[in-house]
Amino acid sequence: MVSVAEAASVVFSNLFQPATTSVSLTDAVNKVLAERITADRDFPPFDRVAMDGIAIRRDAWKMGQRTFPLEAVQAAGEPRKTLKGKTNAIEVMTGAPMPAGTDVVIRYEDLRIEDATAHVTSEMAADNAFIHRQAVDAEKDSVLLEPGILLSSAEIALLASVGKSRVKVYVFPKAAIISTGDELVHIDDIPLPHQIRRSNTYALQAAMKTLGWEGAIHHLKDDKASMIEGLKKIAQTAEVLILSGGVSKGKFDFVPDALEALGVKKLFHQVSQRPGKPFWFGVSGAGLTVFALPGNPVSTYMCFYRYIRPWVMKSLKTSTDLLYAVLAADFSFAPSLTYFLQVTVKNENGKLMAYPDAGGGSGDFANLKNVTGFLELPATASVFKAGETFPYIPFRQ
Ligand SMILES: Nc1nc2c(c(=O)[nH]1)N[C@H]1C(S)=C(S)[C@@H](COP(=O)(O)OP(=O)(O)OC[C@H]3O[C@@H](n4cnc5c(N)ncnc54)[C@H](O)[C@@H]3O)O[C@H]1N2
Ligand code: MOO
Numbered sequence: 001m002v003s004v005a006e007a008a009s010v011v012f013s014n015l016f017q018p019a020t021t022s023v024s025l026t027d028a029v030n031k032v033l034a035e036r037i038t039a040d041r042d043f044p045p046f047d048r049v050a051m052d053g054i055a056i057r058r059d060a061w062k063m064g065q066r067t068f069p070l071e072a073v074q075a076a077g078e079p080r081k082t083l084k085g086k087t088n089a090i091e092v093m094t095g096a097p098m099p100a101g102t103d104v105v106i107r108y109e110d111l112r113i114e115d116a117t118a119h120v121t122s123e124m125a126a127d128n129a130f131i132h133r134q135a136v137d138a139e140k141d142s143v144l145l146e147p148g149i150l151l152s153s154a155e156i157a158l159l160a161s162v163g164k165s166r167v168k169v170y171v172f173p174k175a176a177i178i179s180t181g182d183e184l185v186h187i188d189d190i191p192l193p194h195q196i197r198r199s200n201t202y203a204l205q206a207a208m209k210t211l212g213w214e215g216a217i218h219h220l221k222d223d224k225a226s227m228i229e230g231l232k233k234i235a236q237t238a239e240v241l242i243l244s245g246g247v248s249k250g251k252f253d254f255v256p257d258a259l260e261a262l263g264v265k266k267l268f269h270q271v272s273q274r275p276g277k278p279f280w281f282g283v284s285g286a287g288l289t290v291f292a293l294p295g296n297p298v299s300t301y302m303c304f305y306r307y308i309r310p311w312v313m314k315s316l317k318t319s320t321d322l323l324y325a326v327l328a329a330d331f332s333f334a335p336s337l338t339y340f341l342q343v344t345v346k347n348e349n350g351k352l353m354a355y356p357d358a359g360g361g362s363g364d365f366a367n368l369k370n371v372t373g374f375l376e377l378p379a380t381a382s383v384f385k386a387g388e389t390f391p392y393i394p395f396r397q
């Protein structure tokens with residue numbers, strides 16, 4: 001049996017080598033950038049007028065001049081104009097190039113215009129130049145974005161500004177989601193009294209979808225020979241297998257044997273955690289990564305968020321932030337296992353406060369609808385006090 005830290009370290013040292021693809025900028029949000037983006041021009045590309053008003057020469061202001069004849073209007077989108085009379089002004093609009101020969105903008109709020117002449121009404125009007133200087137934000141050819149960035153709306157704006165209508169992004173590995181268990185029936189079927197509908201595969205597929213990752217759903221029976229055959233077939237088109245069930249000590253828990261028969265090498269089986277203790281992880285020489293998760297639905301769910309989600313994000317060269325939350329009430333858990341406590345986290349004055357709602361065990365997946373994530377309580381303690389801080393693994397906002 002390995003610890004949670006050991007299991008995570010094994011999983012994260014077996015990352016997947018992602019392929020890349022090109023997507024339209026309009027489809028790029030939430031994808032991971034796979035190319036370096038440099039500035040094709042200075043940011044901003046010219047001295048940009050930052051306030052609507054008039055542009056003058058500071059020298060004229062310094063000489064005491066407060067009245068400026070208006071000789072032209074410089075609109076945004078017009079080529080840069082030049083001030084002809086040294087004691088004149090040009091009316092300028094935000095976003096326009098600063099006219100040649102001018103070096104300070106006086107806002108309309110600080111002047112009055114009469115007979116095509118601006119009369120400045122504030123002695124402080126020239127304190128600020130109101131010019132957004134060429135290249136102050138970024139210089140031409142400087143690096144704006146490195147590969148591995150999860151694209152948010154902020155990066156989309158940058159990509160648009162350098163004319164990237166198509167963007168190179170990393171591709172998620174091809175995944176198969178496989179349920180096992182003879183008690184499980186299709187969701188459209190009416191279960192007999194001893195049967196239940198499959199839910200883990202749908203939960204996994206949905207959790208993957210929130211990351212932008214697709215996965216095809218399969219089901220295998222609790223029969224070793226047919227499981228090996230089924231896995232062989234599925235593995236032909238998949239790079240990652242995510243299984244649920246069949247990994248514990250039962251007479252019909254054939255998943256570890258079937259995987260090894262397929263040539264998948266076990267890297268660990270059993271993690272000192274609750275839920276999710278029977279978790280099995282392995283890789284094959286052919287580049288297949290296999291997460292065989294315990295079947296109890298809360299275990300399946302927790303293992304996805306604690307191991308698989310960070311594994312895939314790290315494989316796509318991006319890592320997700322480690323969050324922490326403050327336990328809001330005392331909690332005890334005696335076994336020397338890492339305990340993933342179900343909690344509802346509330347933001348109270350900027351602090352994430354985690355309210356325990358442990359639920360009825362790893363079979364009680366109905367409780368997941370009441371909580372926002374898991375608080376990771378270390379195996380080294382059994383009493384956890386309100387006010388202590390622990391890693392928090394959210395599965396919803
Ligand atoms: N003697 C022992 N028995 C068990 C141990 C143990 O250490 N010694 N570990 C327990 C723990 S912890 C867990 S978790 C489960 C894991 O069992 P398996 O991975 O073998 O899963 P199954 O036996 O196939 O199923 C367990 C449970 O989950 C339900 N299940 C499975 N798949 C689905 C699905 N797709 N949708 C909904 N529900 C599913 C299944 O019906 C079972 O009720 O083993 C304990 N036993
Ligand atoms: O640890 Mo199991 O994963 O109780 O359900």
Ligand SMILES: [Mg+2]
Nearest residue numbers: 246248250253
């Ligand atoms: Mg079992």
